[in-house]
Amino acid sequence: MTYIEDTVKEKDLLNDERISRYMQGKMDVNEESAFIEELKKDEDLRSLAIAQARLVKGMKQADNEIRTAFSQVDENTIKRIARNVTGKKNLSARWLAIAASIVFIVFVGFKSYDYYDTTSLGKKFANTFPTSTIIRGEADQEVETELKTLFNNVVEGKDLDNTTSRLATLWELSKQETYNDYTNYAPYIGWNLAIGYLRNYEKAKAKSILEEMELMFDSETAIGIKVRELKKEI
Amino acid sequence: MVINFHRQADEKERRIEKFAREQWQNIRAFLMSRYSLSKDDCADVFNESLIILWNNLQEHKVSVDCMGTEKESNTKYFMTICRNKALERLRSNKRYADFTPQQDKDDDTIHFLPDKVDSLLALDEDYNKYQDEKDALVNIIISDLPPTCNELLWGYYGHGYSLRELASMYNYKSENSVKVTKHRCAKKFREKFNVEYKKIIKKYDDIYRRYGKRKRPSK
Numbered sequence: 001m002t003y004i005e006d007t008v009k010e011k012d013l014l015n016d017e018r019i020s021r022y023m024q025g026k027m028d029v030n031e032e033s034a035f036i037e038e039l040k041k042d043e044d045l046r047s048l049a050i051a052q053a054r055l056v057k058g059m060k061q062a063d064n065e066i067r068t069a070f071s072q073v074d075e076n077t078i079k080r081i082a083r084n085v086t087g088k089k090n091l092s093a094r095w096l097a098i099a100a101s102i103v104f105i106v107f108v109g110f111k112s113y114d115y116y117d118t119t120s121l122g123k124k125f126a127n128t129f130p131t132s133t134i135i136r137g138e139a140d141q142e143v144e145t146e147l148k149t150l151f152n153n154v155v156e157g158k159d160l161d162n163t164t165s166r167l168a169t170l171w172e173l174s175k176q177e178t179y180n181d182y183t184n185y186a187p188y189i190g191w192n193l194a195i196g197y198l199r200n201y202e203k204a205k206a207k208s209i210l211e212e213m214e215l216m217f218d219s220e221t222a223i224g225i226k227v228r229e230l231k232k233e234i
Numbered sequence: 235m236v237i238n239f240h241r242q243a244d245e246k247e248r249r250i251e252k253f254a255r256e257q258w259q260n261i262r263a264f265l266m267s268r269y270s271l272s273k274d275d276c277a278d279v280f281n282e283s284l285i286i287l288w289n290n291l292q293e294h295k296v297s298v299d300c301m302g303t304e305k306e307s308n309t310k311y312f313m314t315i316c317r318n319k320a321l322e323r324l325r326s327n328k329r330y331a332d333f334t335p336q337q338d339k340d341d342d343t344i345h346f347l348p349d350k351v352d353s354l355l356a357l358d359e360d361y362n363k364y365q366d367e368k369d370a371l372v373n374i375i376i377s378d379l380p381p382t383c384n385e386l387l388w389g390y391y392g393h394g395y396s397l398r399e400l401a402s403m404y405n406y407k408s409e410n411s412v413k414v415t416k417h418r419c420a421k422k423f424r425e426k427f428n429v430e431y432k433k434i435i436k437k438y439d440d441i442y443r444r445y446g447k448r449k450r451p452s453k
Binding site: 017019048053058061063067077079084 | 276288348352373387388391414
């Protein structure tokens with residue numbers, strides 16, 4: 001049943017052709033008037049002709065809407081749409097992307113080099129004042145144990161975030177005018193803090209500590225000599 | 235108000251982008267097969283041609299017939315621009331110096347006359363009723379046709395390609411195969427339109443019955 005309904009007869013194709021010729025104005029007067037008479041009588045032909053006329057009109061309207069849309073956007077919008085559709089970037093954008101990539105690679109390269117340089121410097125100076133020579137078991141045991149752990153962490157590059165954070169607090173305590181448990185250890189707390197910052201790739205903080213130490217310890221002292229030497233290398 | 239402006243701008247851009255995407259599929263295949271252009275060159279031709287189309291539409295350079303209607307659809311007009319741009323590129327590019335493009339066959343564009351189309355529409359017994367709804371319905375159906383019907387119905391009734399051109403463009407065995415498929419597609423369109431149109435009529439009848447008014451929503 002479906003097959004029979006779907007079968008296209010020669011007459012159907014002929015009618016399509018006649019409808020198309022009529023819409024193109026290609027019929028002569030006699031043929032046209034005969035066709036119009038037939039349209040009035042033949043419901044199926046009429047309905048197909050109307051459907052095809054609807055297609056022509058609807059598609060023309062859709063075409064006009066696109067023209068209107070084109071006339072209401074600027075050139076940059078058209079360029080952007082074209083690039084989106086074809087997936088092709090314009091030349092300047094492409095060069096810009098290449099340049100940005102080069103800058104990025106150079107930046108990453110520089111950062112990697114700087115990181116290596118700074119942390120190596122920290123490593124090189126880490127054992128300048130060995131923990132055993134600083135902590136001799138002469139003061140408060142609790143204080144010494146903590147300092148020993150913190151200084152060893154700096155030497156070994158362990159838990160640097162927490163270590164430098166604690167050392168920064170102790171550095172502030174040790175600098176206080178009133179004498180406290182950390183006063184005698186101030187030069188080594190400051191030194192280890194600066195080294196810890198270098199090993200943790202915090203160059204600016206390390207510099208700032210060394211500048212402070214430079215003012216505190218003159219160039220004749222062992223710590224003063226090393227502070228200046230390290231600052232010069234940074 | 236600002237939101238509304240953005241929505242309108244988005245709608246325009248969406249419409250242009252949809253048009254451009256459809257064109258890119260066909261134009262790329264056409265330029266590659268007809269002129270053996272590389273994909274990169276196809277993209278350049280397409281991008282330059284879209285700007286020319288925009289420019290010509292802005293400056294009203296699109297040719298019109300004696301009735302004041304455009305001779306060619308946007309698609310066909312755009313294809314002409316792309317073809318000219320491709321030939322220009324072939325002539326100027328040494329890479330294609332030895333290439334001889336196939337001759338384009340004579341143009342046999344179909345032009346439907348608006349007065350004839352209107353006279354057929356006037357045969358509709360509901361001709362003066364629900365005109366906006368009918369237009370909207372046609373718009374919805376033709377923007378969502380199945381791929382084969384989309385190619386043939388838009389190709390023939392929208393862009394005015396001849397049956398011969400359609401057979402060649404979409405690899406049909408003969409013009410007759412195009413005729414048969416196009417006929418089936420037109421019939422499907424008619425059936426879908428009638429079904430949906432009846433639903434609209436029923437909806438309005440229900441509203442009228444409920445409120446006891448007999449007023450048409452639109453003319």
